[in-house]
Amino acid sequence: MKKLMLASAMLCTSMSAFANGEATTPDANDPIVTKFATLGVTVKQINPSPVAGLKELITNKGVLYASPDGQFLMQGTLIDLNNRSNLTEQALNGVRVEGIKEYEDSMIVYKAPNEKHQITVFTDISCGYCRKLHRELDDLLDAGITVRYLAFPRGGLQGSGYADLMNVWCARDQQEALTEAKSGEDTKVVAGCSAPVAEHYQLGQSFGISGTPAIILEDGTMIPGYQPAAALSAALEANKAS
Numbered sequence: 001m002k003k004l005m006l007a008s009a010m011l012c013t014s015m016s017a018f019a020n021g022e023a024t025t026p027d028a029n030d031p032i033v034t035k036f037a038t039l040g041v042t043v044k045q046i047n048p049s050p051v052a053g054l055k056e057l058i059t060n061k062g063v064l065y066a067s068p069d070g071q072f073l074m075q076g077t078l079i080d081l082n083n084r085s086n087l088t089e090q091a092l093n094g095v096r097v098e099g100i101k102e103y104e105d106s107m108i109v110y111k112a113p114n115e116k117h118q119i120t121v122f123t124d125i126s127c128g129y130c131r132k133l134h135r136e137l138d139d140l141l142d143a144g145i146t147v148r149y150l151a152f153p154r155g156g157l158q159g160s161g162y163a164d165l166m167n168v169w170c171a172r173d174q175q176e177a178l179t180e181a182k183s184g185e186d187t188k189v190v191a192g193c194s195a196p197v198a199e200h201y202q203l204g205q206s207f208g209i210s211g212t213p214a215i216i217l218e219d220g221t222m223i224p225g226y227q228p229a230a231a232l233s234a235a236l237e238a239n240k241a242s
Contacts, residue, residue, distance in 0.1 A: 032057065035070035050087065051078070058095055062208035063088045088208075093220030096207050100150075100216060103203060106196050108149040108174045110137055116144030117236040122152035122204045122214040125164050125181045129226035130213045134182045139229035145236065149178065151200040152212050162197060163187075169195030 026033045026046045032055065033043045045058040049065060054074065057064045065074040078087040100120050107120070119140075123130045140147055151169060153162040164181060170193035171177035181187050204214065207222065215223040215232065219239055227235070 030070075032066050032068070032070040036064075036066070036073075047091070049078075050080070056091055058091065060202065060206045062206060063091050089222065092208055092222070096216055096220040096222065099203055099206065103150060103196070103200065104148075106150075106169070106200070108169070108178055110141060110147045110149075110175060112141045112144045112146045114144050115146050117233075117240075118146045118148060118218055119232060119236070120148045120150060120216040122150050122200070122207075122209055122212055122216075124152055124154045124161060124212045125168070125178075125187075126161060127154060127212045131182045133213050133226050134179065136229045140232065143229055143233045145229070145233060150204065151195075151197040152204045152209060152214065153197065153201055154212055157198050157201060165197045166190070166193050166195050169193075169197055 026043050028034075030043075030046070032046060036043050036057070036059070041064070042060040043057050044060070047056040047058065049056040051065070053067060054065045055068055057066055065078070066072060077089075079085070080087055121130075121133070123134075137147060151165040153159075153165050155161045164187045167187035167190050168174060168177045168181050170190035171188065177187065207214070207216070209222070209224075211224065213226055215225075215227065217223065217236060217239055221235075221239065223232075223235065
C-alpha cells in the first residue's frame with residue numbers, strides 16, 4: 001500500500017494540468033464564493049476544469065470541484081486515465097510550494113551538512129510513524145536531505161496534542177524539544193507561548209492533509225505517510241531527473 005501511495009505521488013508534476021486555461025481570483029459576490037462560505041469554506045481561486053460543467057476550486061480545505069453557479073459540489077480525486085495522472089494532486093503542487101514559503105521562518109529545521117534536497121514534513125508528536133521517521137533523521141541528513149518540520153496536531157486545535165506542539169515550538173531549543181517529545185518525554189510548558197501551530201494546521205488542511213506524517217517534496221508533490229530514508233532519497237532524485 002505504501003509503495004502504491006509513493007508511486008501515485010510520483011505521477012504528479014509541479015505544473016497544473018489546467019495551465020491552458022485561465023485561473024481567476026474570485027469576486028466576493030461570485031455564487032461559488034458565497035455558497036461555499038456558508039459551509040465554512042474559503043475559495044481562494046477558481047480555475048478551469050477538464051470536466052465539462054465543473055470548475056476547479058483552490059480552497060482552505062484543499063481542492064474541490066463545483067458547478068459554475070455553486071449549486072453542485074464534488075469532493076474527491078480527479079484522475080486522468082489516459083495519462084495516468086492525478087489532476088487533483090497536480091493542482092495542489094504549486095499551491096503547496098507557495099504556501100510553504102510563507103512559513104519558512106517558523107519551521108524546525110534539521111539541516112543536512114551536504115544538502116542535496118529538502119523535505120517539509122507536517123508532523124505530530126504522538127504519531128507512531130512520525131516518531132519512526134524522526135528516528136531515521138541521521139540517515140536522512142547523511143543522505144543530504146534537510147528535514148523541515150511544520151506542526152499538524154491530528155486531534156485539531158484542542159487537547160494535549162496541540163498544547164504539546166505549542167510547547168515544542170516555543171522551546172528555547174526547538175530541535176532538542178522535538179526530539180525529546182518524540183521519544184515520549186513530557187513537554188515543558190512555556191508561558192505566554194504564541195507559536196503559529198494553528199496556522200501550520202490550517203495550511204496543512206488547505207494542502208489536503210488529514211494525517212501525519214505528510215511529506216512535501218521540493219516540487220510540491222506530497223507523500224502521505226511514512227517512507228524510509230532510502231525511498232525518500234530515491235523519490236527526490238527521480239523528481240530532480242524528471
